[in-house]
Amino acid sequence: MSVVVWSDGRLFSPDEPLVTGVDHGLTVGDGVFETCAVYGGAAFALTRHLRRLRRSALGLGLGEPDLDAVREGVATVLAAGGPDVGRLRITLTGGVGPLGSNRFPADEQHQTLLVLAGPAVPTSVSRVVRVPWVRNERSAVAGLKTTSYAENVVAVAEAYRQGADEAILANTVGELCEGTASNAFVERDGELLTPPLSSGCLAGITRELLLEWSVQEGLPVREAAAGELRYDVLDRVAEGTANLMMSGSIRNVSPVVSLDGAAVEPGPVSLEAQRLFQKRLGDDLDP
Incomplete structure (x- = not known):
């Protein structure tokens, strides 16, 4: 199966342009993420993963993440991905930012949220x-x-x-x-x-x-x-x-x-x- 991508309320194809070239997550790695295993169409330990996503975001100095939006994205990609989905990836970045490491003022920031679902090949050893x-x-x-x-x-x-x-x-x-x-x-x-x-x-x-x-x-x-x-x-x-x-x-x-x-x-x-x-x-x- 191919990767299913969600952002800003809708699905995108994997090869569809999505993130701007000046996204701070792309230019300087100003972002956080979570990876969950998926079993039977459900993300394992999602609540714990979202708790850590929030902790990482605040620790990095990003604003409060919209966890309701994250859950919406998770539900959408899992429904679209079908039975072969084995992995969920949630990525939150600082959004559009300067080319340097400094961020825009808080009232000018708009986070980028991506949720992806795709295959996984677990191993027992x-x-x-x-x-x-x-x-x-x-x-x-x-x-x-x-x-x-x-x-x-x-x-x-x-x-x-x-x-x-x-x-x-x-x-x-x-x-x-x-x-x-x-x-x-x-x-x-x-x-x-x-x-x-x-x-x-x-x-x-x-x-x-x-x-x-x-x-x-x-x-x-x-x-x-x-x-x-x-x-x-x-x-x-x-x-x-x-x-x-x-x-x-x-x-x-x-x-x-x-x-x-x-x-x-x-x-x-x-x-x-x-x-x-x-x-x-x-x-x-x-x-």
């Missing part, structure tokens, strides 16, 4: 490589899901060059941080740990749900303390004394079976976490 670049946990946009994705484009291109599907990054002080489009979990000593938000990682929706559901089900999954997960814990994964798992909106909960091109084993807690997530996902599509 992940293949990961380490890369030399780092996340800046002290960045002005740390923890915000912005459209400024050039760093991720470069890192995931390197992953694909090496035959993997994700790259995993440290932060500036040598802590494990995240993947380019996923959160990381390390299984060691019988429990599954994910880096804290202070590491600079994104507050992933799948990560959030897995932490909540694991507490409810008695599964040993928790957020690590600051500094508890160093990047060199991946050496233990490579040696087979620890295990790695990634989470994200399209990959869901995905044990790692390859690190830097070498096979590694999924851990038992990781596999149980994957089963738990799939089970709870079927219980409620907007948890």
